Amino acid sequence: MTDQQFSINRANMNRMTVGRWLLFITLGIFVIYFLTPLYVMLVTSLKTLDDIRLGGLMNPPAVVTFTPWIKAWSSACVGIQCEGLNGFFWNSVKITIPAVFISTLLGALNGYVLTKWRFRGANIVFALMLFGCFIPFQVILMPMARMLGLLGLAGTIPGLVLVHVVYGIGFTTLFFRNYYVTIPDELVKSATIDGAGFFTIFWRIMLPLSIPIIVVTVIWQFTQIWNDFLFGVSFSAGGGQPITVALNNIVNSSTGVKEYNLDMASAIIAGLPTLLVYVFAGRYFIRGLTAGSVKG
Amino acid sequence: MAPSLVAIAVFVYGFIIWTAYISMTRSKLLPRYDFEGLFQYVKLWNMPRWYVALENLFVFSGLFIFFCMALGLLLAIMLDQRIRAEGALRTIYLYPMALSFVVTGTAWKWILNPGLGIEKVIRDLGFENFEFDWLINPDMAIYTIVIAGVWQSSGFVMAMFLAGLRSIDQEIIKAAYVDGVSLPRIYLGIIIPSMRPVFFSTIVVLGHLAIKSFDLIVVLTKGGPGYATDMPATFMYAMAFQRGRIGISAASATIMLMTVMAVIVPYLYSELRKKADD
Numbered sequence A: 001m002t003d004q005q006f007s008i009n010r011a012n013m014n015r016m017t018v019g020r021w022l023l024f025i026t027l028g029i030f031v032i033y034f035l036t037p038l039y040v041m042l043v044t045s046l047k048t049l050d051d052i053r054l055g056g057l058m059n060p061p062a063v064v065t066f067t068p069w070i071k072a073w074s075s076a077c078v079g080i081q082c083e084g085l086n087g088f089f090w091n092s093v094k095i096t097i098p099a100v101f102i103s104t105l106l107g108a109l110n111g112y113v114l115t116k117w118r119f120r121g122a123n124i125v126f127a128l129m130l131f132g133c134f135i136p137f138q139v140i141l142m143p144m145a146r147m148l149g150l151l152g153l154a155g156t157i158p159g160l161v162l163v164h165v166v167y168g169i170g171f172t173t174l175f176f177r178n179y180y181v182t183i184p185d186e187l188v189k190s191a192t193i194d195g196a197g198f199f200t201i202f203w204r205i206m207l208p209l210s211i212p213i214i215v216v217t218v219i220w221q222f223t224q225i226w227n228d229f230l231f232g233v234s235f236s237a238g239g240g241q242p243i244t245v246a247l248n249n250i251v252n253s254s255t256g257v258k259e260y261n262l263d264m265a266s267a268i269i270a271g272l273p274t275l276l277v278y279v280f281a282g283r284y285f286i287r288g289l290t291a292g293s294v295k296g
Numbered sequence B: 001m002a003p004s005l006v007a008i009a010v011f012v013y014g015f016i017i018w019t020a021y022i023s024m025t026r027s028k029l030l031p032r033y034d035f036e037g038l039f040q041y042v043k044l045w046n047m048p049r050w051y052v053a054l055e056n057l058f059v060f061s062g063l064f065i066f067f068c069m070a071l072g073l074l075l076a077i078m079l080d081q082r083i084r085a086e087g088a089l090r091t092i093y094l095y096p097m098a099l100s101f102v103v104t105g106t107a108w109k110w111i112l113n114p115g116l117g118i119e120k121v122i123r124d125l126g127f128e129n130f131e132f133d134w135l136i137n138p139d140m141a142i143y144t145i146v147i148a149g150v151w152q153s154s155g156f157v158m159a160m161f162l163a164g165l166r167s168i169d170q171e172i173i174k175a176a177y178v179d180g181v182s183l184p185r186i187y188l189g190i191i192i193p194s195m196r197p198v199f200f201s202t203i204v205v206l207g208h209l210a211i212k213s214f215d216l217i218v219v220l221t222k223g224g225p226g227y228a229t230d231m232p233a234t235f236m237y238a239m240a241f242q243r244g245r246i247g248i249s250a251a252s253a254t255i256m257l258m259t260v261m262a263v264i265v266p267y268l269y270s271e272l273r274k275k276a277d278d
Helices: A003-045 A049-054 A067-074 A086-116 A122-134 A138-150 A157-180 A185-193 A198-209 A211-227 A230-235 A243-251 A260-291 B002-022 B039-044 B048-079 B086-098 B101-111 B118-124 B141-166 B170-178 B183-194 B196-212 B215-220 B232-242 B246-277
Strands: none
Touching: A003 A260, A003 B048, A003 B086, A003 B101, A003 B141, A049 A260, A067 A260, A086 A122, A086 A157, A086 A198, A086 A211, A086 A243, A086 A260, A086 B002, A122 A157, A122 B002, A122 B246, A138 A157, A138 A230, A138 B002, A138 B232, A138 B246, A157 A211, A157 A230, A157 B002, A185 A198, A198 A211, A211 A243, A211 A260, A211 B101, A230 A243, A230 B232, A243 A260, A243 B101, A243 B215, A260 B086, A260 B101, A260 B141, B002 B246, B039 B246, B048 B086, B048 B141, B048 B196, B048 B232, B086 B141, B101 B141, B101 B215, B141 B196, B141 B215, B170 B183, B196 B232, B196 B246, B215 B232, B232 B246
């Protein structure tokens, strides 16, 4: 290697490392950009109100206090009730768990029928179901409110479960259909020859094979339903509201002194369940996210 | 299957028909079923508030889609450079997607708080006259929604593009690299053009998010000051549940549906066709 060549390579190397550093710095800046709001929420939730007024937004708390957290959970005023978020948190649990379970099960059954018991027009049926997940829900809000009234479910938790199941089926069906397409039809055919019926095949063969997609679907539905606000605010009342609606009531209440630390503690409580699921099962969440855009 | 089909038929298609029909009656507080033609649509298009909502939708979705795409693509390309900590970084960039818009909105409402938020941070740095009151400024409030929306959703774009980048044939890239093509040119000339389907899907999803955006506006600005940050979704909700003007509300919902259909139907059609061809 001549000297000249050597120095050219050195220059290249230097440019590489400079580029590399620039890359790391930019990536680091984005880490700060994405984490700052979470950091601000957390430190604000641990500050006293005086500390908030006097200290800076970014400063750590002068004295750490857990009062806002306790108040948010057990005595904050949501509308006229001052019993904290805990009741609303359990409302969300009571809405989310059955809705996730039922919509996932129905999605699995639909996916199974659409791929293994194909009938004429199966594709059109699938397209019609899929379209249901893309409609702007504003178009069904008013008739749904009336229907829930007719069924005697207006403002109740079973009512919201029904709403979430109905408008979740499209997505769950999509997930399962795209997954079952990859399972060989021969499996079902040979089981039929052995005399297994529709449900036996479903329970004994399809479901045990579906664990990965069940995880993806459950996580997706859990996040969607827990985070829902539109249905919650339209179809629930008073003590039956989900936590997102209660949080909005706390944050946008116009009475009394604005307690920012309370707002932040409440927001973290409302966001924690989905955040934890994300941290522990992020891989499946991402799969749901990219599959949710019909890129099956 | 049959119960699902019945449910979809009633709760999706039946309800759409109900809303579309109500939009052609004189319903106000209660639904009335005598046909009146386009009466409500004429009224709707004469409301200044509806124009504000539409203008906001255009401004918001334009900026929201642009910045999410730019940021998401940049993040994806950077993470594609064999970064050792890729998994951890990806988790950090994407976590806002797991949060409810209500939670995100609460956080940003506080950060953007005129008086105690960013404004105070900059003033404490010595810029005493710095002003940042977008949240309560009718001309600027819409941009606060863009800020929070982009923060929340750009990680999604990154995830989509990262998945796309990983599915590209690495041999072509290696060959180009060996031929001495520079990295930026490889991205601009080879990789990005081959990801056209990903661009398309991502824009469709973001546009869809933009049209449906409701939570973020309610939490951040309540559609205000006045109705300065109203969008079709909040307009429809206000007319239906607060103003008792069912007919107008149904008309605005029907227009929203038609807008979404204009984008989604060709998209679904091409997606399903593509799959049928495979």
